[in-house]
Amino acid sequence: MKSATTEKVLRRDAAENRQRLLDAAAAVFSERGLEVGVDEIARRAGVGTGTLYRRFPTKEALISELVRQVFSDFVAAAHAAQTAPRGEGLEQLMYGVGTVQATNRGCLSRVWNDDETAAHKREFRTILGELLDKAKSHGRIRSDVGLTDxxxxxxxxRGVVETTRGITESGWRRALAIMIAGLRPGAEHLDATPVTEDEFDQVVARFQPPARNDPDSQSGGVS
Incomplete structure (x- = not known):
């Protein structure tokens, strides 16, 4: 019979292996895209493929967990931004989201359409709306900017992060600084209409990957 101490060590080792696999997957996907095989991820994590399959029975399950972590990080950044003074939380959050995106380049195409993160998405956008209202009330953001903006x-x-992958880590920061400057009060009138919530939903739906019916996508044999 296993002692309580032995079981605790085994649980700790399993948790550490799981996190190593997630960290390795994030790094490998960021470098080479989602097409990379799970064998490479296991090698990068320093574990066997059998360990990977015990933690994540399919490659899809591994990707889904990465996406969940990304949105969990988005929500954590949103909560942290709520404590920022003088309406500065929105900008803090925008840079926080950029940082999360930059460290998870490989799975960005899946962030907005994973069903497992629906609750995270709702929470994130609720806080985002609150931060936008605060930024407006403190005169940091022009009054005609909407949530979909x-x-x-x-x-x-996301486009800048993906385009500059492996070349520069500062490109997205410069682009964001320019965009925030354009959101400041006092800029000229905007003639273009904002994206509507219905259009937002349609864009998110467009990111949805096609259903895969091949057996490998549902089994440990995925590469």
Whole structure:
């Protein structure tokens, strides 16, 4: 019979292996995209493929957990931004989201359409709306900026992050600083209409990957 101490060590080792696999997957996917095989992820984590499959029965399960962690980080950044003074929380959050995106380049295409993160998405956008209202009330952001305008900024940042992968880590920061400058009060009138919530939903739906019916996508044999 296993002692309580032995079981505790085993649970700790399992948790550490799981996190090593997630860290390795984030790094490998960021470098080479989602097409990379799980064998490479296991090698990077320093564990066997059998260990990987015990933690994540399919490659899809591994990707889904990475996406969940990304949105969990988004929500954590949003909560931290709520304590910022003088309406500065929105900008703090925007830079926080950029940082999370930059360290999780490989799975960005899946962030907005994973069903497992629906609750995180709702919480994140609720806080985002509150921070936007505070930024407006403190005169940091122009009054005609809407929530979907900030969504578009996040999408634009994602594009810069993905485009500059492996070349520069500061490109998205410069782009975001320019976009925030354009959100300041006093800028000229905006003729273009904002993206509507319905259009936002349609864009998110467009990111949804096609259903995969091949057996490998549902089994440990995925590469």
């Amino acid at each position: 900030i969504d578009v900024v996040f999408w634009a940042m």
